Amino acid sequence: MSEQTMQAVVYDEFGGPEQLVLREVAAPTPGPGEVRIRVKRAGVNPVDWKVLGGGLRGLIPHVLPIVPGWDVAGVVDALGPDVPELAVGDEVLSYARKDWVQQGTFAELVTVRVVDVARKPEGLSWDAAGALPLAGLTAERVLDAAGVSLGSTVLVHGASGGVGTLAVQLARLRGARVIGTASLSGHDRLRALGAEPVAYGDGLVDAVRALAPEGVDAVVDLVGGVMQQTLAVLAEGGRHASIADHAAGEHGGRWVWVRPDGPRLETLAQRVADGELDVEIAGSFPLADVAGAFAQSMSGTTRGKLVIHVAD
Structure with missing residues (x-):
């Protein structure tokens, strides 16, 4: 790879x-207040294939x-003007969403606002660092x-998905x-995390009411399509x-x-490194097989987070 180009997955x-292809593209240049990161891991989130x-x-x-x-974890490769906070060679992670969709993290290099x-704290694995940002901040x-x-x-x-297990x-x-709601296969995992599992479906409201007869103080919706059940169990x-239902505000939510949020992400990363939080890695895919990672995520059966392994 030359200094001006890089390998990236593009559509x-x-x-x-099937629209995803791996090809050589122009490498980004960091602007003022930005750093360029040489990517080691990039986390896969459902929003990625929804954007696609x-x-x-x-x-x-x-x-x-x-x-x-x-999502990205890697090593600072270059600095834009006026970036005294970091140095080339620093190990970092980021929720690297910009204000527009164009230059993402399924690539060898990506620019991010400092x-x-x-x-990245010592003791945090590269896989966990790549998987944490969006899910943890969400x-x-x-x-x-x-x-x-x-x-x-x-x-x-x-509660048993990538965001859900962290929310629990x-x-x-x-x-x-x-x-926490989950299919039966996820109930043991939720119990291990300290949650009381209930199954999806028609019996959800009765199951929650049996555990909390006066209703619950808060409902966190990570899936959408559950407003009726939410309102039925809320005290x-x-x-x-909700992160999935735009109409939540119309119903008082x-x-x-x-x-x-770099500072908040740094606190989350330290909690993972200290063993307070566990980031479950469901699978790893090479950069050439982002399509396979998307297909697995779209199946709805993934427990935990998928990561793209870009470099060692």
Whole structure:
């Protein structure tokens, strides 16, 4: 690879995983207040294939061709002007979403605003560093929006996924009691994390009411399509928030669109390194097989996070 080009996964039109190709493209140059990261790992999130399908075109500008991916862990490769906070060679991670969709993290190099970058602590694996940013920050923001704190009883819809397992752990660290929805195959995992599992389906409301007869103080929706159940189990004065249902605000709740936050991500990364949080890695794929990672994520059967292994 020359200094001016890099390998990246790209798509030229919206569609499915078959649109993804690995090819040589121009390497980005960091601007003022930016760093360039040589990518080691990039996390896969459902939003990546939703963007590929055109699902966010009304929410954020898109510029084709697009390099997908918003999670990154790697080594600072170059600095833009006025970046005293970091140095070339620093190990970092970031939720690298920009204000438009074009230059993502499924590539050998990516530029990121320095304020969105966290230092990677010792003891944090590269896989966990690549998988943590979007899921961890999303879990924190949605718990904040639902008012989850010491003594709360919270219901987490979709508790066994990548964001869900982190939301369960973070809620428990805040001193909350957690009830989590998951398919039966995920119940043992939720119990191990300190949550009380309930199954999806028609019996969900009765199951939650049996555990919390007065209703729950907060509901965190990570899946969408569950507003009726949310309102049915919410105690009077309770709060609810969703990352998947834009209509949450119409029903007294909050819709959360997570934003990059370098300092908060650095705190989360340290908690993982210290063993307070566990980032479950469900699988690893090479850069040449991002399509395979998307297909697995789209199957809806993944427990934990998928990562793209770009470099050692």
